[in-house]
Amino acid sequence: MESLGELFTYFLQNLINALQRGSFYAVISIGYSMVYGVLMLFNFAHGDIFMVGTYIGFGIATLLLAAFASILPGWTIFIGTVVITMFLASWIGVFVEVAGYRPLRSAPRASAAITGLMIGIIFETGILIMLGAKRLSFPPLMESVTYNIGGVFLTNVKVMIIIISLLLMIALQFFIQKTKWGMAMRAMSYDFLAVPLMGVSINIIAPLTFAIGAGLASVSGILYGQAYPILDPYMGVIIGWKAFVAAILGGRGSIKGAALAGYLLGFIEIFVATIFPSTLRDLIAYSIILLILTYRPRGFFGMEHSTKLRL
Amino acid sequence: MRKVICLLAAVLVLALMFSGSAYSARKKIIRIGVNAPLTGDIPKVGEGSKYAAMMWLEDIEKAGGLEVGGKKYEVELIIEDNESKAESAVKANTKMITQDDVLAIVGPQSSKQAVPAGEVANKYKTVMISPWSTNPNTTLDRPFVFRGCFLDPFQGPVVANFITEEFGFTKAAVLYDVASDYPKGLAEVFKAAWEKKHGAGSVVAYESFTTKDTDFSSQLTKIVKSGAQVLFTPQYYNEVPLIVQQAKDLGWQGPIVGSDSWGSAETVELCGEACYGLFFSSHYAAAGAKGATKAFIDRYADTYGYIPDDVAALTWDALRLVQKAIQDAGDYTGRVEKDRKAVKDALAQIKNFAGITGNMTFTAEGDPIKCAVIVKINDQGEYEFYKSSCP
Numbered sequence: 001m002e003s004l005g006e007l008f009t010y011f012l013q014n015l016i017n018a019l020q021r022g023s024f025y026a027v028i029s030i031g032y033s034m035v036y037g038v039l040m041l042f043n044f045a046h047g048d049i050f051m052v053g054t055y056i057g058f059g060i061a062t063l064l065l066a067a068f069a070s071i072l073p074g075w076t077i078f079i080g081t082v083v084i085t086m087f088l089a090s091w092i093g094v095f096v097e098v099a100g101y102r103p104l105r106s107a108p109r110a111s112a113a114i115t116g117l118m119i120g121i122i123f124e125t126g127i128l129i130m131l132g133a134k135r136l137s138f139p140p141l142m143e144s145v146t147y148n149i150g151g152v153f154l155t156n157v158k159v160m161i162i163i164i165s166l167l168l169m170i171a172l173q174f175f176i177q178k179t180k181w182g183m184a185m186r187a188m189s190y191d192f193l194a195v196p197l198m199g200v201s202i203n204i205i206a207p208l209t210f211a212i213g214a215g216l217a218s219v220s221g222i223l224y225g226q227a228y229p230i231l232d233p234y235m236g237v238i239i240g241w242k243a244f245v246a247a248i249l250g251g252r253g254s255i256k257g258a259a260l261a262g263y264l265l266g267f268i269e270i271f272v273a274t275i276f277p278s279t280l281r282d283l284i285a286y287s288i289i290l291l292i293l294t295y296r297p298r299g300f301f302g303m304e305h306s307t308k309l310r311l
Numbered sequence: 312m313r314k315v316i317c318l319l320a321a322v323l324v325l326a327l328m329f330s331g332s333a334y335s336a337r338k339k340i341i342r343i344g345v346n347a348p349l350t351g352d353i354p355k356v357g358e359g360s361k362y363a364a365m366m367w368l369e370d371i372e373k374a375g376g377l378e379v380g381g382k383k384y385e386v387e388l389i390i391e392d393n394e395s396k397a398e399s400a401v402k403a404n405t406k407m408i409t410q411d412d413v414l415a416i417v418g419p420q421s422s423k424q425a426v427p428a429g430e431v432a433n434k435y436k437t438v439m440i441s442p443w444s445t446n447p448n449t450t451l452d453r454p455f456v457f458r459g460c461f462l463d464p465f466q467g468p469v470v471a472n473f474i475t476e477e478f479g480f481t482k483a484a485v486l487y488d489v490a491s492d493y494p495k496g497l498a499e500v501f502k503a504a505w506e507k508k509h510g511a512g513s514v515v516a517y518e519s520f521t522t523k524d525t526d527f528s529s530q531l532t533k534i535v536k537s538g539a540q541v542l543f544t545p546q547y548y549n550e551v552p553l554i555v556q557q558a559k560d561l562g563w564q565g566p567i568v569g570s571d572s573w574g575s576a577e578t579v580e581l582c583g584e585a586c587y588g589l590f591f592s593s594h595y596a597a598a599g600a601k602g603a604t605k606a607f608i609d610r611y612a613d614t615y616g617y618i619p620d621d622v623a624a625l626t627w628d629a630l631r632l633v634q635k636a637i638q639d640a641g642d643y644t645g646r647v648e649k650d651r652k653a654v655k656d657a658l659a660q661i662k663n664f665a666g667i668t669g670n671m672t673f674t675a676e677g678d679p680i681k682c683a684v685i686v687k688i689n690d691q692g693e694y695e696f697y698k699s700s701c702p
Contacts, residue, residue: 133349133350137580146559146560146562229553229556273529273533278529
C-alpha cells in the first residue's frame with residue numbers, strides 16, 4: 001500500500017504535466033476564439049498557422065544561434081527569436097485573412113470554414129515541398145536542467161513554458177481590455193454591422209485579430225519546439241483540432257473561456273491516462289467533453305444562443 | 312453512314328489492341344515496383360528504400376539490363392509514395408499491379424502498410440517482398456507475399472533475453488503506439504516473452520499512446536512510479552527522441568531498449584546525446600561491417616553522404632532476391648500473370664541466399680530464417696555491433 005505522501009507527489013507530477021500540455025492548448029485555442037469573436041467564423045487553418053509559426057521560429061532560432069551563440073547570452077537569443085518570430089508569423093495571419101477570408105466575407109459561413117481547411121492543406125504541402133519530408137529538430141534555446149523537488153521532477157523548460165504562456169494570456173487580456181484597438185475588437189464582436197459605421201474598419205480589425213492569433217500561436221510553437229523538439233509539416237493538425245475543441249468548450253468567442261478550457265483539456269487528457277489504461281485515453285477524455293457540451297452546449301462562457309451565432 | 316463509322320471504330324479498336332500487344336512483344340521491359348513512405352511520418356525510411364533501389368538499378372543498367380535465360384531485358388523501377396499510410400500503400404500496390412504491370416513489388420516497409428498492402432498483392436497474384444515488416448500477419452496465408460527480415464515473435468524474445476542477460480532485470484515497462492501494427496504486435500510479443508521468463512506481472516507497466524502523440528508525460532510518470540527497471544519502446548525514429556527526452560525529464564534513470572524500428576539513420580540525429588549508450592535489436596550493424604556489407608555501406612555513403620540504415624540494406628537484399636528469382640525462373644515471356652507466378656515459385660525455392668544482412672532461406676510461409684543483432688548506440692552516435700542472436 002503506497003503512502004499518502006507518495007500519492008500526493010504522483011498527483012503533483014501529473015499536475016505539472018497537465019499544466020504544460022494545457023498551456024499549449026490554451027494559447028492556441030485563444031486564436032480560434034478571437035477570430036470567432038470578430039468574424040464569427042472558425043479559422044480552421046489556425047493549427048497550420050501554428051505549424052508555420054513553429055517552422056519560422058525554427059529558422060530564426062537556427063540563424064540567431066549560428067550568428068550570435070558565441071557572443072550573446074542564451075536568454076537574449078531566446079527573446080530575439082520570440083520577437084522576430086512573432087513579427088513574421090503575424091504577417092502569415094494577415095496573409096490568411098486577406099487572401100483567404102476577405103474575398104469570402106459575404107459568402108456562406110460553410111464556404112469560409114472550408115477555405116480554412118484548404119489554406120491549412122496548402123501550408124502543409126507548401127512546407128513539405130519547400131523543406132522536404134525530413135523531420136527537423138528544434139535547437140534547444142536553453143540548457144535543460146532537471147530539478148527534483150521531493151520526488152516531483154521539474155525542468156526549467158517546463159517552468160518557462162507555463163510562465164510564458166500565462167504572461168502571454170495576461171498581456172492579451174490587457175490589450176483587449178485597456179487599449180483602443182482592443183476596444184475596437186470588442187465592439188466589433190458586439191455588433192459587426194453598426195461598428196463599421198462608426199469609422200472602425202473591419203478591414204483593419206480583422207487582419208489585426210488574425211495577426212495577434214498567429215503571433216501567439218508562433219510563440220506557442222517556439223515553446224512547443226523546446227518541449228517536443230521534432231517538427232513535421234502535419235504537427236499542427238491534431239493540436240489544432242484539440243485547441244478547437246477547447247475553444248468550443250470555453251464558449252465561442254470567449255478568450256477567458258478558451259484559456260480555461262485549454263487547461264481543462266490538458267488536465268483531462270493527462271489525468272484520464274493516469275487513472276485509466278492509457279489505451280482508453282482519448283476515448284474517455286473526449287467522452288467527458290461530449291458530456292460537458294451536452295449539458296452546457298454553449299460552453300463555459302459562451303453567450304446564449306441567438307441570431308448572432310451563424311455557424 | 313452509321314455502319315461505316317461502326318466499322319471504322321472497330322478497326323481502330325483492333326488496331327489499338329494490336330499495336331499495344333505488338334509494342335509489348337517487341338520491347339519486353341521488366342517493371343519492378345517499390346512501395347515506400349517517401350513522405351508522411353517516416354520519410355527517412357522511404358529515402359533509404361529509394362536510394363537502395365536506385366543503386367540496384369544502376370548496377371543493372373551498367374550490366375546492360377537484367378539477363379534472364381540468355382537474353383537481356385531493360386528494367387524499369389516504379390517508385391510509389393505511400394505517405395506512410397495504410398490506405399495509400401494499398402492504393403499504390405493496386406496501381407502498380409493493375410496499371411503499371413509490375414512483375415514484383417518491393418515494400419511497403421513498415422507493417423502498418425505492409426499488412427494491408429500484402430492482401431492486395433496476394434489477391435492479384437503478384438510477388439511482394441516487404442524488406443522491413445516484421446509483423447507475422449504480413450505473409451500469413453499469403454503465398455505471393457515474402458519478407459526480407461526476421462519476425463516479431465523472434466525479435467521479442469531476443470530483446471527479452473538480452474535485457475535479462477545483460478542487466479539481470481526482472482521488472483520491465485513497455486510504451487507503445489496502440490494504433491500501429493508493428494509496435495502493437497511487438498509490444499505484445501515482448502510482454503509474453505518477458506512474463507514467460509519472469510512470471511506473470513513482471514511487466515509492471517504496459518502503457519500506450521496513439522500515432523502523432525507528442526506528449527507521453529502521463530504514461531511515463533506511471534512507468535517511473537511502477538518501479539520498472541527497464542523501458543522497452545518499439546517505436547519509430549520520430550517518437551524515440553521525444554520518449555527518451557521526456558523519460559529523462561521525469562526522472563527515469565534505467566536503460567531504454569528499442570527494436571529494429573530504431574535503426575533509421577535519423578534516430579541519433581534527432582535524439583542526440585540523450586540516446587547514446589542505448590541498445591536496440593536490429594538486422595545489421597553498420598559500424599564494423601565486413602565484406603559485401605561493407606562494400607554496400609561505403610558505396611551508399613559515398614553517393615548519398617550518410618551511412619545507410621537497416622531499411623536501405625534490407626531493401627537492397629530484397630531487390631537482389633527479386634533479381635535472383637526472375638533469373639531463376641528462367642524464361643521471361645512478357646505475359647505478366649504467367650511471369651509473376653514463375654517468379655513466385657522461384658523465390659520460394661531460394662536457399663541460403665547470401666544477403667548483406669545475413670543468409671536467408673525462406674520458410675513455406677515466405678519468411679526468411681536469419682539472425683538478429685543487438686546494436687549499441689556508441690558515444691560517437693554510431694550503431695555498433697554488440698552481440699548477435701540466431702534462431
